[in-house]
Amino acid sequence: MKKLLLAACAAVAVLAAQPKANAATLEDVRARGILVCGVNTALAGFSAPDSQGVWRGLDVDYCRAIAAAVLGDPAKVRFSPLTAALRFTALQSGEIDVLLRNSTETYLRDTSIGLxxxxxxxxxxxxxxxxxxxxVKSVSDLNGATICMAQGTTHEQNATEWFAAHGLKFQPVIMENQETMYQAFxxxxxxxxxxxxxxxAVAIGVVSGKPDDFVVLPERISKEPLGPFVRHGDETWAKIVRWTLSVMIEAEELGVTQAKVDELAQSGSAAQKRLTGAxxxxxxxxxxxxxxxANVLRAVGNYGESFERNVGQASSMxxxxxxxxxWTNGGLMYAIPFR
Ligand SMILES: N[C@@H](CCC(=O)N[C@@H](CS)C(=O)NCC(=O)O)C(=O)O
Structure with missing residues (x-):
């Protein structure tokens, strides 16, 4: 019953807004001269303004890369900060061109909300x-515990299903957004x-101010493949978004770095020349x-460079x-060939 109710609530929430019929996002972005990218309000490493007010993060780099691909200039992006609960509606209504907001891809999100x-x-x-x-040393020690989570995310359903499958119980405390969730915890x-x-990692390592007082438990109870969403029915735009990331991954595979784009356009292999626009x-x-x-790679570098800068060894995370x-190192990042 609880499960049904959860599924029903999710369906109502996501079907409430009808997607704007528009299959010409590329033309709209060009005419406007600026890409509108929906991002997290503040999630260090993914999308957050730095002390100078400049947006930074892995998702932010992806937005800038799309702007570079489409408008030739990574600065031509307006970042639209969105809560988890409002993000999909903003895309459906046409308020943003692409959503890059640590959003988990699931079957229902891909098939039933016009995205x-x-x-x-x-x-x-x-x-x-x-x-x-x-x-507490493991998630099973949380039997009967109160658990803070954010509204409009995948997390309550995952936790409900995981605890039920393990014959355990918990008390969800669902907060309106990230900030209120952190305050509560x-x-x-x-x-x-x-x-x-x-x-x-950000919440404990950065937000808490006392990382040593907390511990992140070892289990991961779900798969959360994070990625962009676009409106359904705009095939060209979906391909631009898809190939922009593929170019960044292929560049890492081929050893094309931000600093070497111009050099490799002159003296690289055939594949490197193709990728660098030569x-x-x-x-x-x-x-x-x-x-x-080449504009994408000049703007943000390859995927590995963006990863290390934002969430890897060069970041606080x-x-x-x-x-x-x-994939050549045992990971899942595998570019579709750029040829
Ligand atoms: N990947 C998950 C979670 C994404 C998410 O929004 N996470 C929360 C933290 S758990 C967040 O960033 N909340 C920000 C907010 O709603 O203000 C999803 O797509 O549902």
């Missing part, structure tokens, strides 16, 4: 954090905090500039590549 999921730009999983003094209202493990016209099929892929490594 289409793009490629995965970060493989994540749902985790839990607790206060160290609680002595850090003020002691919940025994645990549950969200994507990348976001947990081969055949690779823009025409999508209605883009012949040098669109220091996440390992893991599943987000190249």
């Amino acid at each position: 289409t999921a793009g490629p995965v730009n970060f493989y994540d999983g749902q985790g839990f954090a607790v206060r160290k003094e609680s002595g 850090f003020s002691g209202r919940c025994d645990a905090l549950s969200q994507d493990s990348s976001a947990l 081969g055949d016209d690779m823009g025409k099929p999508l209605g883009l500039d012949p040098k669109w892929s 220091k996440l390992q590549r893991g599943l987000n490594g190249l």
Whole structure:
């Protein structure tokens, strides 16, 4: 019954808004001269303004890369910060051109709300954090616990199904947004905090101010493949969004870095030349500039560079590549050939 109710609520929430009939996002963006990208309000590593007010993160880089591909300029982006609960409606209504907001791709999100999921730009999983003094060592120790989660996310359903499957119970405390969820957890209202493990790393490592007082439990109870969403029915736009990430991954595979784009356009292999815009016209099929892929790489670098800068070793998060490594290193990042 609870399950049915959950499914029903999710359906009502997502079907409420009808997608704007529009299959010409590329033309709209060109006419406007600016890409409107829906992002998280503040999630360090993915999308958050820095101390100068400049948006930074893995999702932000992807937005800038799309702007570079389409408009030739990574600065031509307006970031539209959205809560989890409002993000899909903003895309359906045409308020944004693309959603890049640590959004999990699922079957229902891809098929029943007038949207289409793009490629995965970060493989994540749902985790839990607790206060160290609680002595809790694994998720099974949370039987009967109160768990803080955010509204409009995949997390309540995942937790409900996981606890039921393990014959355990918990008390969900569903907060309106990330900020209120953190307030609730850090003020002691919940025994645990549950969200994507990348976001947990930020919550404990950065937001808490006392990382040593908390511990992230070892289990990941779900798959959370995060990626962009676009409106259903705009095939060209979906392809532009998909190929932009593919170019970044292929560049990493081929050793094309941000600093070497121009050099490799001159002296690289045939594949490197194609990727850096010095081969055949690779823009025409999508209605883009012949040098669109070079513009992407000049703007944000390859996928590995963007990862390390935003969430990896050069960031405060220091996440390992893991599943987000190249397939040649045992990860899941695999580019469709750019030829
Ligand atoms: N990947 C998950 C979670 C994404 C998500 O929105 N996470 C929360 C933290 S658990 C968040 O960023 N909330 C921000 C907010 O709603 O203000 C999803 O797509 O549902």
